[in-house]
Amino acid sequence: MNIGIVGLGLIGGSLGLDLRSRGYQVLGVSRQEHTCQRAIARGAVDDASVNLTLLAAADVVFICTPLSAIEATVIQLIPHLAATTILTDVGSVKTSVVDSITPRWSNFVGGHPMAGTAENGIEAAQSDLFAGKPYVLTPTASTPPVAIETLELLVRSLGAHLYHCRPEDHDRAVAWISHLPVMVSSSLIAACMSETDPTTLELAEALASSGFKDTSRVGGGNPELGLMMARYNRSALLRSLAAYRDQLDQIVAAVEQENWDGLVDQLKQTQQGRSRFVK
Structure with missing residues (x-):
């Protein structure tokens, strides 16, 4: 399975470190070329680019941007994705994100890993950041079961405690x-x-x-x-x-x-x- 990550900061970088260590191919996108190179050097991604076209080969994409950039990122990303690609995010608020993204992409599952540190950026990324921590998924009645099951598999591979609830x-x-x-x-x-x-x-x-x-x-x-x-x-x-x-x-x-x-x-x-x- 190919994993895409948009936003290679603390959360995105930590996801990359863990998912690569579990044998997944990880492709990363960042706004800055320097961040892309540091993510590769740190082993958080197999390849990285400032161009979203890199994620055309991704089966699952984690949107790890700030909340204010999630919707715009998805809009820019959609033309490069296969219809079966699963999207998820890591934002700390779910209702507004789910309401804005679900109509645009049916294979979307809202997500929120309850983990972090006071630091940020790719240099703050660390392995096992999510182990033993809650990870919330907020699917809706229309979310395809295969999308939910795939995200559940990935979340459990991180060693996180999986929870389901409504966005609100x-x-x-x-x-x-x-x-x-x-x-x-x-x-x-x-x-x-x-x-x-x-x-x-x-x-x-x-x-x-x-x-x-x-x-x-x-x-x-x-x-x-x-x-x-x-x-x-x-x-x-x-x-x-x-x-x-x-x-x-x-x-x-x-x-x-x-x-x-x-x-x-x-x-x-x-x-x-x-x-x-x-x-």
């Missing part, structure tokens, strides 16, 4: 556990930076350790990715932000009113609740 269910779920944390983490960093006393700020910077590192990591990631989460999952993100703001207001009220019993009850609930999300 995916978007509401990731708003809670992926998109909201980015905004919360970003706000935490911004709040710390708003300290006006230089001595306090300098001391805070010096004392920041594992707790701050853990809670600020996703807020210090790729700004473009955070923007795409907000732009393409706007309603679900606003819903989760409103709920989070309500929880913060409850904490503020408890501290202002010195309601220590109420505060400890809330902290006990979150202590117990965390295990539901972090296995």
Whole structure:
């Protein structure tokens, strides 16, 4: 099976490393010739080009571009594909992608690997990035079974945990556990930076350790990715932000009113609740 990858960054490059190691022929496309050459040198692809015509021989194509470029990429790609070619994407929002691509290409399966790092680009690509991580597929009632089965085979070969759900269910779920944390983490960093006393700020910077590192990591990631989460999952993100703001207001009220019993009850609930999300 020939695998095509459009976008040779962290996710695309990591997919290439893993799929090549499983014996697949991998063809990559990037906007920059330098990236193509680095992807070849790193062993992420067998061949790479800035021209989408390279993917005419692909049986499956992963679109690993930013969310804002997926639809335009597919439109440019379609003239070069065989009718049987299966398309999938790796975007963190699914409803808008599935709604825009499915009418253009029936062999499309929305996808989202729940894996990544704070780094980006082909140099950040790594083997086994997806092993043990969730990988969501969002087929619709009209998705051809062979397309679903082929993607399931590839996802399982990565060692990922496969999940199926509706695009809209995916978007509401990731708003809670992926998109909201980015905004919360970003706000935490911004709040710390708003300290006006230089001595306090300098001391805070010096004392920041594992707790701050853990809670600020996703807020210090790729700004473009955070923007795409907000732009393409706007309603679900606003819903989760409103709920989070309500929880913060409850904490503020408890501290202002010195309601220590109420505060400890809330902290006990979150202590117990965390295990539901972090296995």
